[in-house]
Amino acid sequence: MRVFNFSPGPAALPKEVLEQARDEMLDWNGGGMSVMEVSHRGKAFVRVAEEAEADLRELMAVPSNYRVLFQQGGASAQFALVPMNLAAADSTTDYVNTGHWSHKAILEARNYTTVHVAADAGAPYLRVPPQSELNLSGRATYFHYTPNETISGVEFGYVPQTGGVPLVADMSSSILSRPLDVSRFGLIYAGAQKNIGPSGLVIVIVREDLIGHARAGTPLVFNYKAVADDHSMLNTPPTFAWYMSGLVFKWLKRQGGVAAMGGRNRVKAARLYGAIDESAFYANPVAKDSRSWMNVTFTLANPALDSLFLDQAADAGLKNLKGHRVLGGMRASLYNAMPLAGVDALVAFMREFERRHG
Numbered sequence: 585m586r587v588f589n590f591s592p593g594p595a596a597l598p599k600e601v602l603e604q605a606r607d608e609m610l611d612w613n614g615g616g617m618s619v620m621e622v623s624h625r626g627k628a629f630v631r632v633a634e635e636a637e638a639d640l641r642e643l644m645a646v647p648s649n650y651r652v653l654f655q656q657g658g659a660s661a662q663f664a665l666v667p668m669n670l671a672a673a674d675s676t677t678d679y680v681n682t683g684h685w686s687h688k689a690i691l692e693a694r695n696y697t698t699v700h701v702a703a704d705a706g707a708p709y710l711r712v713p714p715q716s717e718l719n720l721s722g723r724a725t726y727f728h729y730t731p732n733e734t735i736s737g738v739e740f741g742y743v744p745q746t747g748g749v750p751l752v753a754d755m756s757s758s759i760l761s762r763p764l765d766v767s768r769f770g771l772i773y774a775g776a777q778k779n780i781g782p783s784g785l786v787i788v789i790v791r792e793d794l795i796g797h798a799r800a801g802t803p804l805v806f807n808y809k810a811v812a813d814d815h816s817m818l819n820t821p822p823t824f825a826w827y828m829s830g831l832v833f834k835w836l837k838r839q840g841g842v843a844a845m846g847g848r849n850r851v852k853a854a855r856l857y858g859a860i861d862e863s864a865f866y867a868n869p870v871a872k873d874s875r876s877w878m879n880v881t882f883t884l885a886n887p888a889l890d891s892l893f894l895d896q897a898a899d900a901g902l903k904n905l906k907g908h909r910v911l912g913g914m915r916a917s918l919y920n921a922m923p924l925a926g927v928d929a930l931v932a933f934m935r936e937f938e939r940r941h942g
C-alpha cells in the first residue's frame with residue numbers, strides 16, 4: 585500500500601513517475617533492456633539526457649547564458665566545488681548562516697577561501713535575516729546562502745540584493761517549488777533527492793562567465809567548465825537518477841509547471857501551519873515571515889506523547905514525520921510530490937490525536 589511519505593530526503597516521488605519507471609523497467613524504449621543497462625553515450629540515453637535538460641530549462645526559464653550540469657557527490661560536494669571552481673585562493677566570499685546546511689557549507693568553504701559571515705541567524709535558527717541585516721564584505725567573489733533550511737524549516741521569502749556580487753544558492757530542498765528568476769543568480773545547486781528525483785545526482789545551474797577559472801588541483805570530473813564542455817558526460821553519469829529526474833520534469837510540466845506547483849505548495853503549507861497555529865496542542869516556533877513551505881516543523885505540548893504520535897501516524901499511513909535528531913519534535917516535508925490530500929490527511933490525524941490526548 586502506498587502511504588503519504590513526509591520524508592525530508594530521499595523524499596517521495598510522484599506515483600505516476602514510479603509507475604512509468606516500473607512499466608519500463610525490463611524493456612525500456614523497446615530495446616529489451618532496462619535504462620540502467622544501456623550506454624550513456626548511446627543515442628537513446630543521450631536523448632533522455634538532452635530532454636531532461638531541455639525540460640528543466642523550460643520549467644525554470646533558465647536563460648541561454650547558463651549551463652546546466654548533472655553531477656555526482658550530492659549537494660555536500662558542492663560545498664567544496666563551488667569555491668574550488670569560482671574563487672581564487674586569496675579570495676573573500678560572503679556566506680549567510682541560517683542553519684545546519686549553510687553552516688556546513690561555511691565550514692567546507694573555509695578550506696578554500698576566506699569566508700566572511702554576512703549574517704548569522706544563530707541557533708536554533710528560527711528566522712532568516714532580513715536584507716537590512718546582511719553585512720556584505722564589499723569584496724566578495726560570490727555570496728552564498730541557503731534559501732530553504734531543510735532541518736529547522738526556515739526559508740527566505742526574498743532573494744538577497746548583493747550589489748552585483750554573484751549569488752550562489754543551495755536550493756536542494758526548494759528548487760522547483762515556486763517560480764524563480766534564475767537571472768538573479770550566479771549559480772544554483774540542488775541535490776536531486778528532495779524535490780527532483782533519486783539521490784546520486786546534483787544539478788548545477790551556472791552562469792557561463794563564472795566558469796573556466798577553477799583553481800589548480802580541481803579534479804577534472806569536478807571542474808565545471810570541463811563538465812559543461814562534455815555535457816556532463818565526461819565520465820559515466822548516474823544514468824538512472826538522470827532518467828528518473830527527466831520523468832519528474834515531464835510530470836511537473838503536466839502539472840502546469842512551477843507556477844502551478846508554487847500555488848499548490850502555498851496552499852499546502854498554509855493549511856498545515858494554520859492547523860498548528862489554531863491549536864494550543866501543537867506549536868511551530870519559526871518566525872512567520874521565515875516559515876518554510878517545504879519543511880514544516882512542529883512540536884507537541886507534551887513531548888512524552890511524541891512516540892505515540894509517530895506510531896499512530898505511521899499506522900494511519902502517515903510516515904516519516906519524526907523531526908531531525910538535533911531538534912526533536914516533528915517535521916512534515918511537503919515537496920512537490922506530496923499531494924494536498926496528504927496534508928489534509930495529516931491535519932485530520934493531528935486534530936483527532938489532539939482530541940484524544942490533548
Ligand SMILES: *Cc1c(COP(=O)(O)O)cnc(C)c1O
Pocket residue numbers: 593657658659660661685730732733734754755756757775776778
Ligand atoms: C539535503 C541537503 C543537503 C545535503 O545533500 P547531499 O546530497 O546529501 O549532500 C545540502 N543542503 C540542503 C539545503 C539540503 O537539504
